[in-house]
């Protein structure tokens with residue numbers, strides 16, 4: 001479906017350019033210029049609509065995945081700090097890898113598994 005739209009728009013742009021080009025040739029008529037411009041405009045409009053439709057359907061799947069990460073109960077994200085540099089981390093820096101929370105520090109790029117520290 002999408003490929004057909006692109007081919008159709010390519011044909012429209014191609015013939016539109018030919019019309020504009022032809023209008024400037026000795027045998028050409030000036031009346032071909034608006035026809036060519038309209039044809040090219042329709043071609044670009046089809047490309048614009050076709051390329052625009054995709055993100056509307058897909059949405060942003062990445063956002064939901066990050067928010068739904070379940071962390072072990074004892075881990076307090078408000079006071080979560082990087083082991084290497086001590087930089088404060090956000091839930092976005094924690095990803096579930098093979099069922100274990102793994103921290104990727106945005107400051108020093110260190111990646112390590114998040115372990116629960118006992119509070120007693």
Ligand SMILES: [Zn+2]
Nearest residue numbers: 082085105108
């Ligand atoms: Zn760090």
